Amino acid sequence: MSANANAAAVGAPSVVDRYELRKERLNTTVRYTLLIAMGLIMLYPLFWLIGASFKSNAEIFTEVGFWPSRLDFTPYIKGWKTSTEYTFTRYFFNSFLIVIPRIIVTVISCVLVAYAFARFDFWGKKILFSIMVATMMLPQIVLRIPQYIMFQHFDMLDSYTPLILPSAFATDTFFVFMLVQFLRGIPRDMEEAAQMDGCNSLQMLWYIIVPLLKPAIISVIVFQFIWTMNDFIGPLIYLSSVDKYPVSLALKISIGATEEVEWGSVIAISVLALLPSVAVFFAAQKHFVDGVASTGLKG
Amino acid sequence: MYENKRLGLLYCLPFVIGVALFKLFPFAMSFALSFTQFDLIEPPKYIGLDNYREMMTTDQLFPKSLGVTLMFVALTVPLRLAAALMVAQVLNFKLKGINFFRSAFYLPSILGGSIAVSILWRFVFAKNGLVNQAMIAVGFEPIMWLGDESYSMWTIVTLNVWQFGSSMVIFLAALQNVPTSLYEAAAMDGAGKTTVFFRITVPLITPVIFFNLIMQTVHAFQEFNGPYMVTEGGPLHSTYLLSLYIYDQSFKLFNLGYGTALSWVLFALVATLSAVAFYSSKYWVYYAGEKERS
Numbered sequence: 001m002s003a004n005a006n007a008a009a010v011g012a013p014s015v016v017d018r019y020e021l022r023k024e025r026l027n028t029t030v031r032y033t034l035l036i037a038m039g040l041i042m043l044y045p046l047f048w049l050i051g052a053s054f055k056s057n058a059e060i061f062t063e064v065g066f067w068p069s070r071l072d073f074t075p076y077i078k079g080w081k082t083s084t085e086y087t088f089t090r091y092f093f094n095s096f097l098i099v100i101p102r103i104i105v106t107v108i109s110c111v112l113v114a115y116a117f118a119r120f121d122f123w124g125k126k127i128l129f130s131i132m133v134a135t136m137m138l139p140q141i142v143l144r145i146p147q148y149i150m151f152q153h154f155d156m157l158d159s160y161t162p163l164i165l166p167s168a169f170a171t172d173t174f175f176v177f178m179l180v181q182f183l184r185g186i187p188r189d190m191e192e193a194a195q196m197d198g199c200n201s202l203q204m205l206w207y208i209i210v211p212l213l214k215p216a217i218i219s220v221i222v223f224q225f226i227w228t229m230n231d232f233i234g235p236l237i238y239l240s241s242v243d244k245y246p247v248s249l250a251l252k253i254s255i256g257a258t259e260e261v262e263w264g265s266v267i268a269i270s271v272l273a274l275l276p277s278v279a280v281f282f283a284a285q286k287h288f289v290d291g292v293a294s295t296g297l298k299g
Numbered sequence: 300m301y302e303n304k305r306l307g308l309l310y311c312l313p314f315v316i317g318v319a320l321f322k323l324f325p326f327a328m329s330f331a332l333s334f335t336q337f338d339l340i341e342p343p344k345y346i347g348l349d350n351y352r353e354m355m356t357t358d359q360l361f362p363k364s365l366g367v368t369l370m371f372v373a374l375t376v377p378l379r380l381a382a383a384l385m386v387a388q389v390l391n392f393k394l395k396g397i398n399f400f401r402s403a404f405y406l407p408s409i410l411g412g413s414i415a416v417s418i419l420w421r422f423v424f425a426k427n428g429l430v431n432q433a434m435i436a437v438g439f440e441p442i443m444w445l446g447d448e449s450y451s452m453w454t455i456v457t458l459n460v461w462q463f464g465s466s467m468v469i470f471l472a473a474l475q476n477v478p479t480s481l482y483e484a485a486a487m488d489g490a491g492k493t494t495v496f497f498r499i500t501v502p503l504i505t506p507v508i509f510f511n512l513i514m515q516t517v518h519a520f521q522e523f524n525g526p527y528m529v530t531e532g533g534p535l536h537s538t539y540l541l542s543l544y545i546y547d548q549s550f551k552l553f554n555l556g557y558g559t560a561l562s563w564v565l566f567a568l569v570a571t572l573s574a575v576a577f578y579s580s581k582y583w584v585y586y587a588g589e590k591e592r593s
């Protein structure tokens with residue numbers, strides 16, 4: 001039957017082609033319309049947030065339009081000052097004090113462990129790998145209370161250690177898994193050549209594996225950055241002094257701090273709080289789509 | 300070199316220590332603590348099954364919170380996966396600017412977990428908020444989303460469904476791997492679009508649906524920021540998810556024994572559902588190359 005259809009198509013190419021072309025064009029238009037409409041609906045709240053950050057308190061609750069009637073930066077200035085004794089300069093600085101060390105220890109520990117899992121053969125590897133996959137599905141919520149008790153026992157409460165230390169031991173297993181999968185897809189030719197040249201395993205890791213893993217490592221950095229910036233319950237449980245609060249916690253207390261909430265300021269700071277994540281996301285766009293092959297050849 | 304077993308174990312050592320210290324030990328400890336009464340000051344006191352008994356009998360909040368959690372998961376996960384698959388299907392086409400759309404739909408997944416977006420959501424669903432204004436514009440009565448216990452659930456469900464982008468990207472990658480020859484063959488046989496979607500596309504990407512289903516379910520059971528910030532668990536505990544209840548019991552009332560028992564109920568739920576999914580997967584998940592063997 002398909003042979004007949006083929007023959008028919010060959011017999012009358014122009015008519016079929018023109019019909020197909022028109023259908024395809026219509027199809028494309030429908031798809032674009034759908035995508036643009038959906039995109040607008042989805043992103044509108046974010047646009048509204050930006051517009052609202054310039055509005056007065058009264059206008060915020062009555063005006064759904066994007067454009068504010070004025071371009072007033074007072075909400076930003078007021079919000080940045082906060083009603084606490086610290087400004088958001090401090091809170092942003094604190095956020096980076098958590099994020100940057102955490103990213104560094106995550107990348108180092110996860111790359112090492114992924115290297116071991118993807119390339120080496122050792123005792124207990126299969127069991128350890130199964131444990132790793134299982135912990136990806138283990139709800140963090142079950143571990144939270146005992147971890148809290150442990151950190152209290154070691155006198156580490158109200159510091160950044162509980163937020164950073166576990167990541168130094170490759171406990172963010174999602175990243176290990178991602179790196180292992182990525183590494184398994186890379187042929188070992190280059191490593192074999194390097195070994196013949198007398199590379200030891202650490203040199204191999206640094207000169208061959210890490211450059212090959214670059215796109216995956218960038219994904220780890222981006223995700224860890226955004227997840228740590230967004231993390232709320234961690235700082236909420238472990239930090240008690242206001243001077244150590246990261247942005248997420250400071251934003252939360254900016255709502256509860258005074259009787260009359262300055263919504264304009266809260267919105268303005270919300271916009272600023274989202275900026276680092278947006279910036280990192282768009283900066284890494286190119287690398288997200290970068291394939292294995294290109295980096296492998298370049299490296 | 301790669302045969303050097305000591306070297307491999309050495310590189311794996313951070314994980315061995317980390318998983319023992321920060322995963323397995325706390326896991327065992329929380330199980331043990333769930334049979335105790337513990338307030339961080341006095342040493343834990345063994346009380347047998349009393350915590351679990353209390354949940355089943357005197358605790359009025361537990362059944363409420365459990366019901367709310369199940370409702371939340373049952374609404375969020377299917378809606379989110381359906382949205383992700385539908386948009387991925389529309390995107391899976393030789394479109395110019397596909398990367399632009401992919402990023403645009405991905406953005407909410409990046410930002411959605413933040414406190415800032417939770418604050419934004421309070422405005423989206425406020426009395427004069429974006430949703431109500433849109434509803435008035437098309438002729439509906441506005442709804443007190445945040446104040447009415449029969450609607451409040453939707454505010455946190457939409458916040459999570461809005462973040463479908465992360466699942467969408469995974470679906471899109473899977474859709475792009477479906478061989479075009481299958482679509483051509485189906486078109487030759489005169490199959491309609493719906494038939495092709497449900498008979499060819501969906502069966503071929505079941506492994507990815509399975510993966511997304513498990514990960515999203517585990518994730519949804521732990522949702523915290525949305526209900527904590529948007530609805531504060533209310534009104535009348537209508538959005539009081541178990542994660543909130545565990546937090547309040549453990550870190551506000553310092554009933555850590557009861558808190559761990561609650562978290563074990565949550566864990567048991569997640570584990571049971573995952574086990575069901577894994578067990579049933581052989582009936583509905585298709586793995587390429589398996590058909591030839593049977």
